[in-house]
Each structure stands twice: as C-alpha cells, then as structure tokens.
Amino acid sequence: MLSRVASTLYWMSRYVERAENSARVLDVTWRMSLLVKEPDLQDQEWFAPLNITGTLFPFSGRHSEVCAREVLHFMALDPENPSSIYACAKHARENARAVRGSITSEMWEVLNSTWLEMQQMDEEKLNARGVSAFFDWVKERSHLFRGVTFGTMHRDDAYEFARLGTHMERADSTARILDVKYHILLPSVKEVGGAVDYYQWSAVLRSVSAFEAYRKVYRDVITPLRLAELLILRDDIPRSLKFCLRQVCDTLGHVKNEQSAETLRCAGQILAQLQYARISEIFSGGLHEYLTDFLDSMQDLSDQIQKSFFSSRTVE
Amino acid sequence: MPPPEIYNEMYDAERSVRPHYEAFAEWLAETPESRIAQNRHAADLLFHRVGITFAVYGEASGTERLIPFDIVPHVIPGHQWEILARGLRQRVTALNRFLHDIYHGQEIIQAGRIPAEQVNQNPQFRREMVGVDVPGGVYAHVAGVDLVRHSDGEYYVLEDNLRTPSGVSYMLENRKMMMRLFPELFAAQGIRPVDHYPDLLLETLRGMAQRENPTIVLLTPGHYNSAYFEHAFLAQQMGIELVEGADLFVLNNTVFMRTTQGPQKVDVIYRRIDDDFLDPLAFRPDSMLGVPGLLSAYRAGRVTLANAIGTGVADDKSMYPYVPEMIRFYLGEEPILKNVPTYTLRKKEDCAYVLAHLEELVVKEAQGSGGYGMLVGPTASRDERERYRQRILDAPERYIAQPTLSLSCVPTFCGDALADRHVDLRPYVLSGAHHVTFVPGGLTRVALREGSLVVNSSQGGGVKDTWVVD
Numbered sequence A: 001m002l003s004r005v006a007s008t009l010y011w012m013s014r015y016v017e018r019a020e021n022s023a024r025v026l027d028v029t030w031r032m033s034l035l036v037k038e039p040d041l042q043d044q045e046w047f048a049p050l051n052i053t054g055t056l057f058p059f060s061g062r063h064s065e066v067c068a069r070e071v072l073h074f075m076a077l078d079p080e081n082p083s084s085i086y087a088c089a090k091h092a093r094e095n096a097r098a099v100r101g102s103i104t105s106e107m108w109e110v111l112n113s114t115w116l117e118m119q120q121m122d123e124e125k126l127n128a129r130g131v132s133a134f135f136d137w138v139k140e141r142s143h144l145f146r147g148v149t150f151g152t153m154h155r156d157d158a159y160e161f162a163r164l165g166t167h168m169e170r171a172d173s174t175a176r177i178l179d180v181k182y183h184i185l186l187p188s189v190k191e192v193g194g195a196v197d198y199y200q201w202s203a204v205l206r207s208v209s210a211f212e213a214y215r216k217v218y219r220d221v222i223t224p225l226r227l228a229e230l231l232i233l234r235d236d237i238p239r240s241l242k243f244c245l246r247q248v249c250d251t252l253g254h255v256k257n258e259q260s261a262e263t264l265r266c267a268g269q270i271l272a273q274l275q276y277a278r279i280s281e282i283f284s285g286g287l288h289e290y291l292t293d294f295l296d297s298m299q300d301l302s303d304q305i306q307k308s309f310f311s312s313r314t315v316e
Numbered sequence B: 001m002p003p004p005e006i007y008n009e010m011y012d013a014e015r016s017v018r019p020h021y022e023a024f025a026e027w028l029a030e031t032p033e034s035r036i037a038q039n040r041h042a043a044d045l046l047f048h049r050v051g052i053t054f055a056v057y058g059e060a061s062g063t064e065r066l067i068p069f070d071i072v073p074h075v076i077p078g079h080q081w082e083i084l085a086r087g088l089r090q091r092v093t094a095l096n097r098f099l100h101d102i103y104h105g106q107e108i109i110q111a112g113r114i115p116a117e118q119v120n121q122n123p124q125f126r127r128e129m130v131g132v133d134v135p136g137g138v139y140a141h142v143a144g145v146d147l148v149r150h151s152d153g154e155y156y157v158l159e160d161n162l163r164t165p166s167g168v169s170y171m172l173e174n175r176k177m178m179m180r181l182f183p184e185l186f187a188a189q190g191i192r193p194v195d196h197y198p199d200l201l202l203e204t205l206r207g208m209a210q211r212e213n214p215t216i217v218l219l220t221p222g223h224y225n226s227a228y229f230e231h232a233f234l235a236q237q238m239g240i241e242l243v244e245g246a247d248l249f250v251l252n253n254t255v256f257m258r259t260t261q262g263p264q265k266v267d268v269i270y271r272r273i274d275d276d277f278l279d280p281l282a283f284r285p286d287s288m289l290g291v292p293g294l295l296s297a298y299r300a301g302r303v304t305l306a307n308a309i310g311t312g313v314a315d316d317k318s319m320y321p322y323v324p325e326m327i328r329f330y331l332g333e334e335p336i337l338k339n340v341p342t343y344t345l346r347k348k349e350d351c352a353y354v355l356a357h358l359e360e361l362v363v364k365e366a367q368g369s370g371g372y373g374m375l376v377g378p379t380a381s382r383d384e385r386e387r388y389r390q391r392i393l394d395a396p397e398r399y400i401a402q403p404t405l406s407l408s409c410v411p412t413f414c415g416d417a418l419a420d421r422h423v424d425l426r427p428y429v430l431s432g433a434h435h436v437t438f439v440p441g442g443l444t445r446v447a448l449r450e451g452s453l454v455v456n457s458s459q460g461g462g463v464k465d466t467w468v469v470d
Helices: A005-034 A044-052 A057-064 A067-079 A085-098 A106-119 A123-129 A132-153 A157-180 A180-191 A195-207 A211-218 A226-233 A243-256 A261-275 A279-285 A287-310 B019-030 B032-051 B079-100 B117-118 B168-181 B184-188 B197-206 B228-237 B294-298 B322-332 B348-356 B380-393
Strands: B052-057 B064-066 B069-075 B142-149 B155-161 B215-219 B241-242 B248-251 B254-258 B262-265 B268-271 B304-306 B363-364 B400-402 B408-416 B417-426 B428-431 B445-446 B461-469
Touching: A005 A044, A005 A067, A005 A085, A005 A132, A005 A157, A005 A180, A005 A195, A005 B069, A044 A057, A057 A067, A067 A085, A067 A123, A067 B417, A085 A106, A085 B322, A106 A132, A106 B032, A123 A132, A123 B408, A132 A157, A157 A195, A157 A226, A157 A243, A157 A287, A157 B254, A180 A195, A180 A287, A195 A211, A195 A226, A211 A226, A226 A243, A226 A279, A243 A261, A243 A287, A261 A287, A279 A287, B019 B069, B019 B184, B032 B064, B032 B069, B032 B168, B069 B079, B069 B408, B069 B417, B069 B445, B079 B142, B079 B155, B079 B184, B079 B322, B079 B428, B079 B461, B168 B184, B168 B197, B168 B445, B168 B461, B197 B215, B197 B228, B197 B268, B197 B428, B215 B228, B228 B241, B248 B294, B248 B304, B254 B294, B294 B304, B348 B380, B348 B400, B408 B445, B408 B461
Parallel strands: B069 B461, B215 B241, B215 B268, B268 B304
Antiparallel strands: B052 B064, B142 B155, B142 B417, B142 B428, B248 B254, B254 B262, B363 B400, B408 B417, B417 B445, B445 B461
16 A cells, blocks of 8 residues: 555554544543542642643743643643543544545544534533543544444555554553653652552542452452553453554554564564563553653664554655 | 517417426426425535535635535436537537647648647647657547527537546536435436446546556545545545545656655546646646655656546637538548537627627636626626626636527426526546547536526536436
C-alpha cells in the first residue's frame, strides 16, 4: 500500500487512542481529586495530567494556576493544545479524511460524527453533561471506532497499520498512566499505605479498565507491586505493556519489507525485556525509572517505523 | 406559477401532471407533510454524517459545505432518454475523433471546416501531444455533457466537459439517499439503476491498460480540493489507490507509486488534476501536485492517462460552435443533440451584436468554468452590465455569448413549500477503445434562488436525483 496512506492510517489510530487515553488520565485525576485530603494539597493532583502528557510547559505559558477547571479545559477542549481531546478528535478526523478511500465508510462516519459533536462542545456543555459523562462519551467513541474497524475493515495492510498505531499509542499511555502515582504521590509520601493510597491505586486500575481483572487474577488487596505486574508483564490484559508489544510485533511481522529488519529487531527487543523481566527487579530499580526507559525505547521504535515504512523512497 | 414560456418538467401547459411524473405526484399527494419534512431533515443529517461535502474556494481554507439536496426528482421518460443517449454517443465519439485528428493529420482543418487558428492558437492545444498515439485513440474517457431543456421542449447542449468533469458521486449518493428515504417510490415504478457507474468506469480504465492485471490509480490534488470527496469515493468504489502527486515518481520513463513494500509500477492514471499541474517539468514548474517526468513517460506510451492531455482544446467554449460540424465531418451524420446558437466575440460582427444586446445574452469566458465570471444579461444590474462591457472591450477574444436559454423547471422544496426552480442535466459518458457506455440519467443540478439560472454548486446550486423511467 501507499506509504503516505500507511502513515496516515497509523496516525489516525494513534489520535483516536490518544483522545481515549487523555480521557482516561483526566478521569482518574478527577476521581482522585474527589478524595478527602489536606487543604494545602488541594489541586495538587492536577499537575499529574500535565506531567504525564508532557504539557506542563505549554500550559504554564497560558494559564497562571493549576486547578481542576483550567486543566480540564486545557486537556479536553483547548484547540490550541495539540494533545487535547478536542485536537485529537480533529486530527483523527482529518487523517481519516485524507485516506477515505482506504477505510470503510463506517469508520469514516464514526470519526466524522465524533468531530461534529466535539465541535459543539464547550465548557458550559461539558459541565452540564457532567465531567465523567464526557469522558465516558470519549471512551465510547473510541470503542466504537475500534469495534467498527475490527468489524468492517478488510484484513489487508491498511488494517495492520491502523492496528499498529493503536497499540503503539496504547503502550505509551499505559506507561504514562502507571507513572501518574509517581507524579501525584511525591508531595505526600507519608500517606503511602494508607486509605488514600488504596483509592489512588484503584483509580489507576479503573482508569485502564483493569479493576475487575485485578480482582479476578489476584483475589487479594491492591498492592503497587501486583498492579504494576498486571499492567506491565501480563499478556492477557489488553492494555498491558506486554500485550501491546505483542500486538506491535505481530503487526510488524505482517507488514515487514526489505528494509524493516531493524524495526522488527527493535520491537522484538522491547518485547523480550518484558517477557523475561521480574516485577521485583523493576521495583528495586525504581518504577518511575523503568517507565521512563520504556517510553524512550518506544520513541526509538516509533522513529524506526517511520523510517522503514513511511518515508518516501525511490527504487533501490 | 412560472411564465408560460418556461418548460416545466412535471406539469404541462394546463398544469396537469405529465404522465412520467404521475407516480411521483400521487405519492406526494398521499404522503403526510410531516413525513416528508422529517425525511428532508434526515437527508441533511445523513449527508453531513457521511461527509458529502465540497470545499468552497475563496472562503477560509478548509471550509466544507453540504450541497443542498432536494427530494423532488428530475424524471425523464425512457423514450426521451433513448434519443439523448444516441445523441450523447454521437457527440462524444465525434469529439474523440476530433482530438485524435488535430493531434495528427488535422484533416478537419485541411478540409476547411474549422479555421486553423481556432485550433493551433488555442492555449489548450498541447503541442506536446502532436503525433502521440494514445491507447485506442481515446482522449476523453470520461465526458460530462451539460444539457438543458429550452421552452420549445427540446434539449440543447450547453457545454462539453472533457477535462476532469466532476459531480458523478453526487449522482450516486443522491440515488442512494432517495432509495433509503423513500423505498416505496422505487417499488412502485421502473426507475433505471445508476449504481453500476463505478464498474463501468473501472472497465473503461482497465481497457486502456497495456498488460494483464494492471495497476490503476486515481490521482487527486489532495484533500483541500473541492472535489476531494468524489475522488476518495470513486477510488474506494473501484477498489483502486487514491494517490497524490508525491506518491508517484518516474524512473526510466516508468511511473511507480511508493508503497510500504517498495515501488510498484502504475499502468493507468485516472487523473483529476488539470493538465497544467500534471508535470512540473513540462507544464507549470511551480506545481506541487504533479509528478516530474510524467509527460515523458506518457509520450513514451508507458502509462495511460484518463483523460488524455490536451482534451481542453475540444471543450473550450470557443470550439463549442464547431461541434456540429465535427459530427458531420467525422461521422457523416446530422447532429442529434442541438447546440445553442453562439456568438464568438473574436469575430467583429458577433462582438458588435453582443455589445448591443447585452441585456438579452449570457456572456461567458471561453476558458472559464464553475459559473465564475459570467454575465447573465437579463438579471444583471445596469452597473454589472457596464462593468462587463469594459472587460469585453479589453479582450473580446476571451468571450463567447449565447441567448438566454429559459432552462426548464422542476418543483423544488423551498422552505416547506414547493416552488419551480431551473435545472440542468449532466450525463457522464464513458469512452473505451471499442464502445461508449453510460448509466441512464446523470446529475441534475438545480438553481435554488428564485429565477436564477446558475446551477453550479459553487454559486449556491443544489442537486436532485435523476430518474429515467419506463
């Protein structure tokens, strides 16, 4: 298939997934902010979504105060913020429009009507609807898009590149969401192990829709170690890092070409590290450090994919 | 009620329903207004959701608009269509023969039937194409012929579109919409289907390839183009790649597309880019849309372009008056479809006549399209006419003029009431190496403003489904 089309499909899926994950991050933050806490830590958790998505700097340039209202607006509705849900919905739709011939009309209709509805959204409407209801809507639209893709799309390379985008982005955001505790907990280390801690970890689990899975797998109280194991090393949890990397390797195997060997090696290496890692070792080196390394290697992989599949090439 | 001199497609002079509209009129009388209103609203929503939009030039970039869709169809009786069909086949065949001739022996000029300067000095005449043999001798694989029905009840050809005629996707979507909203109408009478157009087009394109299992692509200027929806739609319907200029490259006179599996040879390009932008090495060097080296590969016969380069010389408005002569010269037949009498302003006596009768005439740029830059004498203000007069005096050779045709009317929903609005009809004619094909009907465009004769979507026109009924 055309390199440009492959790249556009890949980014289309990434934007959909990114919108969903932004909604998840905001949702978990929102839930945490509802917990009782010391007055001087009010609004402290709203730094988390900005840190996670790496947008603290552009945010500070435009807002003086980090509080629920400002961050929600910036992350959900701000057209000037390139990673806001609004912008992701727009980019997903624009990418889809540029490759309408390569996706099914159902896929296009989902992204187009999502965008039409998103355009109508403002702060007032969002609050009237309810913050959580809005996040649910974003997640539903993303579910719908994936379901329609799964249910209607011809299983050719176009499908594989769309799937590749989904799992690359998802691995990236699960790692970031796992790191949310690092960003939130810092100011109140004394609370570790308390009730607040429990609620925060369960909020993380819920944000990646893995609360029930945790209960089923461990039948025990929530501990950071088990939670991290679930979301990093298990290959039966659809948002875990290992699951996503398996999908990435599988997809790359389908679309491989004469110059993609290095890309496949790169992906295989990340997967192998997840396959043979022990959660206790990850923790002894520091979870935050581990996740930071993981995000770096995902960035390298993303560059490799760009180089071997999407760059313009002439006859070798 | 319209003035009696306007032909009404639905009602005769006594305001009784014409036989081919009876089934529809009956349905209209029986169907509750609320259901019609509801379905008109549903049509709007559906068109929005599937994103059938077009971009409007001159407005903020990326502006997308819906083309207004009207649910009252333009109905044509089968026996009338048969005559139109023969006329279209004849006309497009002659135009293709003409294009082949002027890029080879120029017999029609030597026979004195068309002045040499009319062809050779035409800016659309592409010297690069002289002596080039195109597959099957076909130049205009896809032609859109604009027809109108005058007050005398006869059809006239308004213009031929032989470059990159657009609009066929609306024809297909309009039909889909009508069948979805009002299935009972289709059960009640024999309406000839149009949905196989993409198959006919694909067959035409495949017939132009030089090898088995050819790679066929649709070349689009990209998603900011006003007709992008159509390009994507057709590529998808035909199952071919939708490519942009940067997706293609030429090596050793062979065209390749860049794929994730490396370069792939391309055999036929259904291009929706104007000649000028096709190849920056041969035509406009500033074109970012084209493919460097494409012309050379094309001249070497290594790739087929549909439509061919250089078809613009035959659909130019200054060439239009000569089409009946082409039919007589190449086919030895009398034209079946009528031409509108046309004044060519490069001729002194025509120019004088036109300047003296501006308030009766429609004046157009010979090179223009899309309804931009035309003067409709009878409805223009005195001021507009005087400004246009100055433009004509500055460069008379750029203009042609025609009497104002009274385009026929079809009832159309305006608000919640029906009112008569002017329509035209664009059938799409496909020419292969051995035969000419089309689907019955075409795209009906309607001028939504009262009294307006301009049906172009860029000028506030709408569309209707077109039914050929038996």
